[in-house]
Amino acid sequence: MRLAIAALLAAVSTAAIGQSPDSRRAAERALFEKIVEIPTVEARPAEFKKLTALLTSEFRKSGITNVIVKDHDDTQTLIARWAAAKPSGKKPILLMAHMDVVEAKASDWKNPPFEFREEKGYYLGRGTNDNKAALAGIVLALQNLKASGFQPTRDIVVLFTGDEETSMNSVRRASTEWRDLIDAEYALNGDGGGGAIYKDGRVDAFYMQIAEKTYADYKLVATNRGGHSSSPRPDNAIYALANALTAIERHRFPPMINDATRAGFQLQAERDSGMFGALLNKFLEDPTDRETSDLLESFDAGSTRTRCVATMLSGGHAPNALPQKAEANVNCRIFPGVKIEQVRADLQSLAGPDVTVSVDASSTTPETSPTKIRADVLDAYKAAVGTQFKNAPVVPFQSAGATDGAYLRAVGIPVYGFGGLWGVIGEKEGVHGLDERVLIDGFHGQIPIWEEMLRRVAG
Numbered sequence: 001m002r003l004a005i006a007a008l009l010a011a012v013s014t015a016a017i018g019q020s021p022d023s024r025r026a027a028e029r030a031l032f033e034k035i036v037e038i039p040t041v042e043a044r045p046a047e048f049k050k051l052t053a054l055l056t057s058e059f060r061k062s063g064i065t066n067v068i069v070k071d072h073d074d075t076q077t078l079i080a081r082w083a084a085a086k087p088s089g090k091k092p093i094l095l096m097a098h099m100d101v102v103e104a105k106a107s108d109w110k111n112p113p114f115e116f117r118e119e120k121g122y123y124l125g126r127g128t129n130d131n132k133a134a135l136a137g138i139v140l141a142l143q144n145l146k147a148s149g150f151q152p153t154r155d156i157v158v159l160f161t162g163d164e165e166t167s168m169n170s171v172r173r174a175s176t177e178w179r180d181l182i183d184a185e186y187a188l189n190g191d192g193g194g195g196a197i198y199k200d201g202r203v204d205a206f207y208m209q210i211a212e213k214t215y216a217d218y219k220l221v222a223t224n225r226g227g228h229s230s231s232p233r234p235d236n237a238i239y240a241l242a243n244a245l246t247a248i249e250r251h252r253f254p255p256m257i258n259d260a261t262r263a264g265f266q267l268q269a270e271r272d273s274g275m276f277g278a279l280l281n282k283f284l285e286d287p288t289d290r291e292t293s294d295l296l297e298s299f300d301a302g303s304t305r306t307r308c309v310a311t312m313l314s315g316g317h318a319p320n321a322l323p324q325k326a327e328a329n330v331n332c333r334i335f336p337g338v339k340i341e342q343v344r345a346d347l348q349s350l351a352g353p354d355v356t357v358s359v360d361a362s363s364t365t366p367e368t369s370p371t372k373i374r375a376d377v378l379d380a381y382k383a384a385v386g387t388q389f390k391n392a393p394v395v396p397f398q399s400a401g402a403t404d405g406a407y408l409r410a411v412g413i414p415v416y417g418f419g420g421l422w423g424v425i426g427e428k429e430g431v432h433g434l435d436e437r438v439l440i441d442g443f444h445g446q447i448p449i450w451e452e453m454l455r456r457v458a459g
Contacts, residue, residue, distance in 0.1 A: 007249045025444055029123075032136045032443065033116040037127040041103045042166050048076040051099055055139060064144040068181065071347060073169040075100065076160030079181050082142065085151035092155035093458050094184035096404060097135035098164035098191060101127035102432045109434055122437040129438045130431045133421055133446070134190030135160060138357070141450035152458040153338055164191065164404050169405035175411045184413055186377070189405045192417020195385065195392065195442075196425050199374065203389040204425060205267065208381055209417025210370070211260040211304070211370035211398040214334040217363035218347055219327065220244055222290055222315075222355045226324035230247070233322060234398065235354065238315045241326040244351035245310050251350055252307040255283075255293035256335045260370050260398035261303060267395050302400045306343060310331040329360075333400050336369055353415075365402045366410035377416055377457065384420070384453035418453065420446025 019027065052069045058065050059080050066081040067108070081092075104113030113126040117269045120332075123133075130273030134407040138158060159182050161170030174182050192209035222237040238455060262284065269280035276299065276435070283292045283304070293304040301307065308330050332343055340359060348357040368372040373396055380395045397417075405415035423429055430436040 005128045013364070016253055027137075027352065028140055028444055028447065031130075031140065032133070032356060035132050035136050036116045036123075037114055038128055039114045039436045040100050040127070040162070042163065043098065045071075045076070046097065047160050052076050052078050052160075055099075058139050058143065059158075059365050062146045070173070070178065070269065072173060073163065073167065075175065076168065077162050077170040077178075077280075078158070078160040079178065080158040080160075081181075082146075082152060084154050087155075088153040091185035091257040092157045093454070094157045094159055094182055094187035094406075094408075096159050096161075096187050096191065096415075097137050097138055097165075098170075098188040098404060099130045099135060100162050100165050101130065101132065104436075108357070111435075114160065118440070119437075119441050121314070123440055123443060124435055124437040126436050128443075129421075129429050129436050131164070133443050134231040134419055134437045135289075137420060137446040137450050138190060139441070140447050141454065144447065144451055145454060150455065150459065153306075153459050155184075156454065156458050157184060159187075159404075161404055162170055168404065168407065169356075171407040172444055175407045175413075185410055186371075186416060187405065188417050188418035188457075189403060190419055191403045192399060192405055192409075192415070193381075194417070194419035195389070195422035196423055197389075198425055198428075203422075205390045205393045205395050205421070206381065206385045206389075206419075207264075207395050207397045208378065208395045209260075209399050209403075209405070210373060211258060211336050211416075212365075212368070212403060213306075213336065213400050214332075214338075214340060214367050214406070215338050215363065215365045215402040216332050216334060216343065216361040217311075218308075218332060218344060219358050219360055220330060220351060220355050221358075222326045224322065224324055226322040229320045237323040237326040237354075238398065240352070240354040241308070241313075241315060241328055244311075244355040245328060245330075245353075247350040248308060248310070251308075252290065252294065253308075253335075253346070254354045255287055255290060255304045255340075256306075256337065256397065257284075257287035257304070258336060258370050259373060260396050263285070263373075263396040264398070266304075267393065289356040302333055303398075304337045306332060308343070310456055315410065334367075336367075336398070339367060340364055344449040365406045367411040368406050370398065371409060371414045371416060373417075374414075380453055381416075381418060383456060384449045387448045387452050388420075388422075420453075421448030422446075427439050 025337045056067045068079045070077040116125045195206035196204040222240040224237040269277045282383035311331045312329035
């Protein structure tokens with residue numbers, strides 16, 4: 001009965017909007033194009049004002065008038081609220097995405113990076129995939145729900161941040177000083193989920209992020225009083241730093257597992273009857289086995305442990321002088337449950353007494369544990385995906401990259417990476433790189449997935 005009602009409401013939605021499928025798709029594309037062509041890159045506050053003005057207008061013309069835009073830290077944050085028509089007493093649902101995109105050098109791209117275009121079944125342009133497709137999908141889904149007459153039984157709150165790719169001040173402030181505006185039972189993070197299909201159209205799975213690694217940069221500094229290069233000293237800042245980096249390169253952090261990684265490994269093991277499936281099963285049987293985890297790391301780097309890698313290096317002050325200082329940055333993606341300070345202590349032990357290791361406090365994301373899997377959220381996600389792919393599995397996973405979600409988990413708001421977008425396995429999407437793109441069918445197909453998800457969790 002419930003599925004029949006959902007199907008009826010979906011039909012009503014299309015009729016209420018008064019558009020044919022083709023005209024509706026054209027309208028979705030038009031809004032997406034406007035959003036992508038606003039270059040919301042770090043240190044361009046005027047561009048963020050253009051985007052928040054556009055989004056505010058889109059919300060208000062659909063009937064969502066409670067929209068607040070916060071100016072801060074050379075960017076903006078948008079918070080919108082659709083109040084419950086008949087409150088059930090449940091706390092709000094929070095929908096998340098970010099407005100900012102990574103900088104793009106025009107000379108490196110085939111076409112201007114902020115010129116929206118279409119090619120071979122994809123929409124192209126900086127931010128199409130990360131994260132403006134999901135942002136547009138949320139706006140369009142809410143507009144469709146409003147037009148259909150849907151009445152939520154709990155508030156639906158939207159949080160669009162302006163610096164997820166850089167300082168993350170938006171979500172820091174939202175989780176603290178603006179907490180009353182965004183507080184929720186849980187959040188659906190459009191930057192943390194989505195699906196994958198094969199080239200022949202078969203669905204692989206949709207993935208729900210319930211955990212993410214902690215991000216931290218560590219500064220390694222070796223100092224020395226130096227001298228003339230004609231009289232080498234037995235101690236040398238560059239050599240000390242080089243030896244420290246070599247020790248870190250060779251070090252293996254202990255293997256670990258949690259609910260998120262276990263779920264992903266189990267699905268892969270069930271699907272692979274060959275050597276890789278056997279390897280996964282062996283690791284699942286004994287996640288402390290270093291040899292097995294090392295083999296697994298060669299296929300899926302970072303999936304079984306904390307990983308650290310040198311990313312920046314500098315040293316010396318003159319070609320004919322012994323170096324007085326050598327510095328390096330080591331970036332770590334830390335497995336949930338491991339403390340930032342513990343990793344620093346491990347790196348210091350590896351580096352030795354001639355190198356000082358410190359944490360770049362401005363770089364770190366919060367240390368968080370995985371969000372507990374909720375059957376109602378998981379079931380709703382499966383049903384929502386079922387509007388496009390019948391019986392598609394939904395699998396919890398842990399991401400190696402950092403998102404705004406960590407800050408909300410840290411203050412007690414559970415976060416589920418939710419996305420209706422899907423891509424094709426083996427086809428590059430250029431996230432953070434050249435010619436970024438999103439599958440056209442995935443972009444449009446995400447919208448009914450968002451709609452069905454919200455009907456089930458907020459209806």
